[in-house]
Amino acid sequence: xxxxICLKQVPDTRNVRLDPKTNTMSREGVESIMNPYDRHALxxxxxxxxxxxxxxxxxxxxxxQAAEMLKEAIAxxxxxxxxxxxxxxxGADTLATTYTLANAVLALGAADLIICGKQAIDGDTAQxxxxxxxxxxxxxASCISKIHEVRNDxxxxxxxxxxxxxxxxxxxxxxxxxxxEINEPRIPSLKGKMNARKAVIKTFNAxxxxxxxxxxxxxxxxxxxxxxxxxxxxxxxxxxEGTVIEQVKELAAKLEAxx
Amino acid sequence: MDYxxxxxxxxxxxxxxxxxxxxxxxxxxxxxxxxxxPRDILRQIGQADLAGLYIDEEYGGYGGGCFDMVLALExxxxxxxxxxxxxxxxxxxxxxxxxxxxEELKKHYLPLIASGEKYSxxxxxxxxxxxxxxxxxxxxxxxxxxxVLNGTKQWITNGGEANIYSVIAITDPQKGARGxxxxxxxxxxxxxxxxxxxxxxxxxxxxxxxxxxKDCRIPAERLIGRRGAGFITVMxxxxxxRPGIAILGVGLAQGALDEAAVYAKQRxxxxxxxxxxxxVQHLLADMAxxxxxxxxxxxxxxxxxxxxxxxxxxxSSMCKVFATDMAMKVTTNAVQVLGGYxxxxxxxxxxxxxxxxxxxxxxxxxQIQRNVIGQELNKExxx
Numbered sequence: 001x002x003x004x005i006c007l008k009q010v011p012d013t014r015n016v017r018l019d020p021k022t023n024t025m026s027r028e029g030v031e032s033i034m035n036p037y038d039r040h041a042l043x044x045x046x047x048x049x050x051x052x053x054x055x056x057x058x059x060x061x062x063x064x065q066a067a068e069m070l071k072e073a074i075a076x077x078x079x080x081x082x083x084x085x086x087x088x089x090x091g092a093d094t095l096a097t098t099y100t101l102a103n104a105v106l107a108l109g110a111a112d113l114i115i116c117g118k119q120a121i122d123g124d125t126a127q128x129x130x131x132x133x134x135x136x137x138x139x140x141a142s143c144i145s146k147i148h149e150v151r152n153d154x155x156x157x158x159x160x161x162x163x164x165x166x167x168x169x170x171x172x173x174x175x176x177x178x179x180x181e182i183n184e185p186r187i188p189s190l191k192g193k194m195n196a197r198k199a200v201i202k203t204f205n206a207x208x209x210x211x212x213x214x215x216x217x218x219x220x221x222x223x224x225x226x227x228x229x230x231x232x233x234x235x236x237x238x239x240x241e242g243t244v245i246e247q248v249k250e251l252a253a254k255l256e257a258x259x
Numbered sequence: 260m261d262y263x264x265x266x267x268x269x270x271x272x273x274x275x276x277x278x279x280x281x282x283x284x285x286x287x288x289x290x291x292x293x294x295x296x297p298r299d300i301l302r303q304i305g306q307a308d309l310a311g312l313y314i315d316e317e318y319g320g321y322g323g324g325c326f327d328m329v330l331a332l333e334x335x336x337x338x339x340x341x342x343x344x345x346x347x348x349x350x351x352x353x354x355x356x357x358x359x360x361x362e363e364l365k366k367h368y369l370p371l372i373a374s375g376e377k378y379s380x381x382x383x384x385x386x387x388x389x390x391x392x393x394x395x396x397x398x399x400x401x402x403x404x405x406x407v408l409n410g411t412k413q414w415i416t417n418g419g420e421a422n423i424y425s426v427i428a429i430t431d432p433q434k435g436a437r438g439x440x441x442x443x444x445x446x447x448x449x450x451x452x453x454x455x456x457x458x459x460x461x462x463x464x465x466x467x468x469x470x471x472x473k474d475c476r477i478p479a480e481r482l483i484g485r486r487g488a489g490f491i492t493v494m495x496x497x498x499x500x501r502p503g504i505a506i507l508g509v510g511l512a513q514g515a516l517d518e519a520a521v522y523a524k525q526r527x528x529x530x531x532x533x534x535x536x537x538x539v540q541h542l543l544a545d546m547a548x549x550x551x552x553x554x555x556x557x558x559x560x561x562x563x564x565x566x567x568x569x570x571x572x573x574x575s576s577m578c579k580v581f582a583t584d585m586a587m588k589v590t591t592n593a594v595q596v597l598g599g600y601x602x603x604x605x606x607x608x609x610x611x612x613x614x615x616x617x618x619x620x621x622x623x624x625x626q627i628q629r630n631v632i633g634q635e636l637n638k639e640x641x642x
Contacts, residue, residue: 190308
């Protein structure tokens with residue numbers, strides 16, 4: 001089974017602050033990490049390959065420093081890392097990103113299974129997984145919390161829903177996005193780290209993947225950011241006191257006033 | 260301080276560090292409270308290729324030595340000495356096979372230990388044989404092509420959890436110290452069972468249990484080394500393993516120092532963080548000095564052992580005594596820095612102080628270590 005895992009390098013949002021004056025993200029001194037959801041996607045790919053046989057390719061579109069993250073993916077068990085990097089990709093929204101990734105997947109000779117994290121913690125759009133599936137015309141399911149079994153032409157998996165879960169039979173080739181509940185990502189092993197140290201990350205540019213530059217980066221991105229702002233912190237709160245009956249009456253009155 | 264680790268050694272530290280920070284520290288209090296064996300963490304240590312650091316590559320290990328093992332153990336002990344002890348006890352169980360075992364025993368058992376698939380344990384202590392190992396009463400008698408073991412081992416680390424036990428028993432009572440032999444006993448062998456599980460002051464995540472041999476029959480080829488060479492194997496094993504206990508003291512002390520320093524910066528009394536008071540600074544300074552001095556000694560002893568010198572008992576015992584006495588002192592002072600909070604289970608330092616005490620006792624009490632050092636000095640100055 002040929003498995004591709006899509007990974008994104010993101011700023012560690014636990015340490016990111018918005019500059020209140022410029023409303024832009026202050027990235028200074030903020031470490032770049034592997035998107036946490038993608039870590040689960042990688043773990044699932046590596047375990048499936050161990051169980052059913054196959055290869056795992058870690059694929060990322062990003063600046064040259066994303067190669068470090070791909071080495072980390074190799075330390076965690078991926079067989080190879082492929083970086084798609086070109087100045088022309090800069091400013092890509094999800095439409096241009098899926099176009100780029102789709103071309104990269106085709107350049108790699110397609111895959112039986114592509115796994116992505118549910119979303120990235122910086123943009124939080126959750127659009128790249130489904131967009132990529134659409135472009136490659138693959139069967140697709142999001143928010144997978146368990147893969148029960150992989151068969152020759154399909155796999156059985158559980159999809160998390162707001163009101164429970166679905167049990168799905170998904171035709172292969174397919175693209176899945178996964179949630180944190182699916183597994184516990186492993187810590188990079190000693191042998192993995194040694195492999196990663198020696199590993200050469202293959203790097204492709206726009207021409208290598210046969211991409212039309214008009215559809216890449218900012219040029220290929222119809223999304224325009226109108227405004228970025230930090231939501232105002234409203235610290236107002238009221239403590240209701242008295243007996244339960246009194247508190248409920250007061251609460252009801254307050255709610256009525258709002259409605 | 261920079262100890263000029265190689266790139267590979269630095270990687271061992273990084274992997275062990277990540278396991279400690281992400282897996283061990285979050286669950287140490289719960290495992291201690293429930294007295295639960297850290298099976299899942301040991302599995303993850305195996306998955307990260309650290310279970311066989313000291314085992315040769317041809318038997319599925321990493322092919323490192325005492326120093327590589329020490330680097331990993333230091334990190335684990337910074338998180339939890341109970342968990343680190345459970346891991347280290349595998350090494351103690353494996354060393355008799357590594358040092359004296361036949362090729363067949365090595366090929367069969369070492370890959371299982373190196374992969375983390377099976378756990379091992381070392382069974383020496385008995386009710387009447389502690390510091391005085393010659394008091395062993397467990398016997399092994401050859402019956403056809405099987406050995407038959409009878410007796411009870413006490414306080415065996417990883418007892419009831421391990422699958423592979425290196426056990427010493429008397430085979431030739433009339434021969435005294437040359438009448439003891441080591442064997443491999445498997446958890447599924449007939450006549451082998453577990454007795455009382457101990458309730459301890461500290462290292463409560465580790466299992467300490469009685470092993471009972473009642474006409475326990477094992478194949479003749481499970482003998483480790485020569486018949487009658489059991490004590491030699493035990494002594495060699497302990498020489499190799501003691502730096503592993505010493506470093507638990509260093510890791511533990513580092514963990515306690517980290518907690519105490521962070522707390523002292525946050526805790527405000529008399530309008531200032533208490534780290535600004537000289538009384539507290541001096542406590543912390545002594546903790547830092549002693550931890551670093553012990554680390555340097557343990558590293559040096561481990562490297563000395565890895566050079567395969569003829570005589571290693573003195574270095575091995577010296578680092579064990581120094582680092583574990585130090586750990587007791589440093590953890591006690593960490594509780595002192597945290598004051599009343601330090602005495603409460605809400606903070607990790609009371610556990611660290613409880614865990615420290617065993618380091619001065621197990622794998623040869625620190626009094627026995629001083630005997631070993633004294634005897635070596637006596638020999639050296641005879642020349």
